[in-house]
Amino acid sequence: MTIRHLRVFSAVCACQSVTKAAKKLYISQPAASGAIAELEAHYGVRLFDRIGRRLCLTQAGERFLSYTNRILGLFDELEHTVELEGKGILRVGASITVGTRLLPGIVWDFRQSHPAIAVEATVENSEAIEDRVLHNEIDLGLIEGAVHLPQIRGEVFYRDRMALILPPDFPEDGQELPVSILGEYPLLLREKGSAGREIVDGILSVHGIAAKPAWQSISTQAIVHAVCSGLGISLLPYPLVRDAVERGEVRAARLQGVDLQRSYRLLVHREKFLSPAIRAFADACRRLDAPESGVSLAKEQAPE
Structure with a gap:
């Protein structure tokens, strides 16, 4: 078997x-049929049933497909990893907030410690970055918020x-305002799929506030300018708006009463596989902060 x-x-x-x-593999039909026959002969099982004009997997075929997908996935990752390591490339994805504020x-x-490795960066919303990690389009991702896919470790x-x-002339004073205010003024929010939007939607849901965003944007600065112009209010990462x-x-x-x-x-x-380059980049991320909680990727990767 190959x-x-x-x-x-x-x-x-x-x-x-x-x-x-x-046709998809650019080989002859007899060659494809021969490969299937060789597999069935090698393992002594029937992988397909022919029903009408379609080929349907047998139970043995379904089990074989599960292993096949895993083997091919690992093989493709091996080839890609070796190729990138040889070229000195690390593919990193970051959410918009991380890409704007932390990634540089x-x-x-x-x-400073790996000058020969080029970092290829992709900046999108958190949902898109998680999807790219899932499909091995990037080596690691940096997002704010929760991980939603069980195949991904965070x-x-x-x-x-x-x-x-709030706008500078907002009518209500105070450093702390009731959560009900989110339903009383136009909301200017990040787009669906961003971690910031997920947090706001969660707050609205928990407190039973029915509010439809008056503005949705992938740009934090566009939202800040809109708030400044009195078009509404927003919830945004404070470090990104501190200067404003x-x-x-x-x-x-x-x-x-809301933990933000x-x-x-x-x-x-x-x-x-956590290559030395991936581990080194993870260490650079950890040097930003030292959170008390969180599972160490390096520890999870250690052999038993």
């Missing part, structure tokens, strides 16, 4: 046709707080 046999089997499963699989400093720190590496952002607050362009306040602390997480796929 990787070629497994690729033919995987393609036949996906296409439900030997002929279509052969992390990359600078990493390059470690807290930094914390900050969000703040209620100090210049008097907007006001910042807390929400009564956020955790930033380093993400890797649970089946990902």
Whole structure:
């Protein structure tokens, strides 16, 4: 059995046709049929039943496909990892907030000890970064908020707080305002899929506040300018709006009874091999902060 046999089997499963699989792999139909026959002979099982004009997996075939997907996934990752290590490339994805505020400093720190490794950065919202980690499109991800996929492991590496952002002439005074205020004024929020938006939606849900955003944007600065212009209020990471607050362009306040602390997480796929470059970059992330909680990726990766 070879990787070629497994690729033919995987393609036949996906296409439900030997002929279509052969075309997809740019091989002849007899060659594809022969590969399947060799697999069945090697293991002494029938992998497919022919029902009408379709090929359907047998129970043995379904089990074989599960192992095939894992083997091919690991093999592809091996080839890609070796290729990138040879070129000295590390693929990093960051959410918009992390990419704006934290990533430049992390990359600078990493390059002090690994100047020969180029960091390829992708900046998108947290949901997109998590998806890229899942599909091995990036080696590791940096997001704020929770991990949603069981295949991905997350470690807290930094914390900050969000703040209620108000126009400078907002009619209500005080450093702490009731959460009901979120339903009384137009909300200017980040887009769906961002960690900040997830936090706001959670607050609204927990407190039974029905509020439809008047503004949605991927740009924190666009939201700050809109708040400054009196178009509404927002909840944003305080470090990203501190300068605007100090210049008097907007006001910042807390929400009564609401914990606005956020955790930033380093993400890797649970089946990902942690190369020396990945471990070194993770160490650069950890040097930003020393959270008391959070599972160490390095410890989880250690052999039993």
